[in-house]
Amino acid sequence: MKILLIIPAYNEEKNILQTVKNIQETNQKLDYIVINDGSSDGTKQKLIENNLNHINLIHNLGIGGAVQTGYKYAYENNYDIAVQFDGDGQHDINCVSKICEPILEGQVDMCIGTRYLDKSSSEFQSTFMRRLGANIISVFIKICCRKKITDPTSGFRAVNRKVIKEFAENYPTEYPEPESTVSLLVNGYKVQEVPVSMKEREGGESSITRKFWKPADYMIKVVLAIMIDSISFRKRGGKR
Amino acid sequence: MQISLKIALIIIMVFYLLCILGAVKKKNMRIGYLIFWIITGVILMIALLIPNLVENVSNLLGFGMPINMIFSIAIFVILYLIFDLTTLISKEQNQNILLIQEISILKKRLNDLEKKEENSNDQ
Structure with missing residues (x-):
């Protein structure tokens, strides 16, 4: 089983080296690919200097476009499992095996690492506003897809080969986390959540909190996007 | 319509048609959009040049x-x-x-x- 960690990085020069070091120290066998999303700081130089496996996007695409590049890379290089892993030190490398497990057992197509399932396991529960936002999105996903996803904005997720192919061809790039979850659910893929611990960011700037500066705006658009997606993605008909 | 207004509109129309002609010559616009602009221009020109056409059509369609x-x-x-x-x-x-x-x-x-x-x- 070949597993690839997809690490999107936008202006993460302070964090990226430590993140990759953590990965290599914990598990030598894990492959990783850093997707540098056209960073304007020294991320690119850092990646080249330290000879990290990376792709430099020639222009900034946003988190969705960057992650999709990772899925394309995973598909072309015949990986069985792809894990989305943030470059800012927020996700715990020790939890990777935990979210890969249900996929290795063949039970599910995508496994999301969630902060909210088990309160004790995660030291970082994030702010009240963010939890509220996640709950609202969660309710709408439940309405549209009949499946409860407690942490729909979590960027810590593992997918199997079938979903890698699906995402390489077709990945919603505007509100990637909730939208991609909906796109899988309406097409009959199995999605499961496991509790993971998440840390506070070690530095740099999050790509989602930048959007969360305008929480109401973001929420309305995500909710509408979910409802539109649950119709437009379904058209392609059932599980392939 | 007053004659001075009509002359002003015709001048604007001529300018508009020149713009389209320029776009055709420079080849910097896709044919599909050029056709749209040319048809629009022709329709506007006809409406402007045939007396009472707009009034008659709007009466016919029931616009106030x-x-x-x-x-x-x-x-x-x-x-x-x-x-x-x-x-x-x-x-x-x-x-x-x-x-x-x-x-x-x-x-x-x-x-x-x-x-x-x-x-x-x-x-």
Whole structure:
């Protein structure tokens, strides 16, 4: 089983080296690919200097476009499992095996690492506003897809080969986390959540909190996007 | 319509047609959009040059005032055009994303190959 960690990085020069070091120290066998999303700081130089496996996007695409590049890379290089892993030190490398497990057992197509399932396991529960936002999105996903996803904005997720192919061809790039979850659910893929611990960011700037500066705006658009997606993605008909 | 207003409108129309002609010559606009602008220009020219055409048509269709008909038609045409443009922009954006991703992946593969070659040359 070949597993690839997809690490999107936008202006993460302070964090990226430590993140990759953590990965290599914990598990030598894990492959990783850093997707540098056209960073304007020294991320690119850092990646080249330290000879990290990376792709430099020639222009900034946003988190969705960057992650999709990772899925394309995973598909072309015949990986069985792809894990989305943030470059800012927020996700715990020790939890990777935990979210890969249900996929290795063949039970599910995508496994999301969630902060909210088990309160004790995660030291970082994030702010009240963010939890509220996640709950609202969660309710709408439940309405549209009949499946409860407690942490729909979590960027810590593992997918199997079938979903890698699906995402390489077709990945919603505007509100990637909730939208991609909906796109899988309406097409009959199995999605499961496991509790993971998440840390506070070690530095740099999050790509989602930048959007969360305008929480109401973001929420309305995500909710509408979910409802539109649950119709437009379904058209392609059932599980392939 | 007053004759001075009519002359002013005709001058604007001539300018508009010159713009279209310029676009045709420079070949910097897609044919589909050029056809749209040419047809619009022709329709406006006919409406302007045939006396009482606008008034008669608006009476026939039951608009209270000719100006209402003109505004309604203009707004719908503009709405259609904007809709068409947002569709086009979305398509262009998707193509852009695809291009950036594929080029970046290719560049990475090229770099890896070059590195491999350098290493084998050193040995």
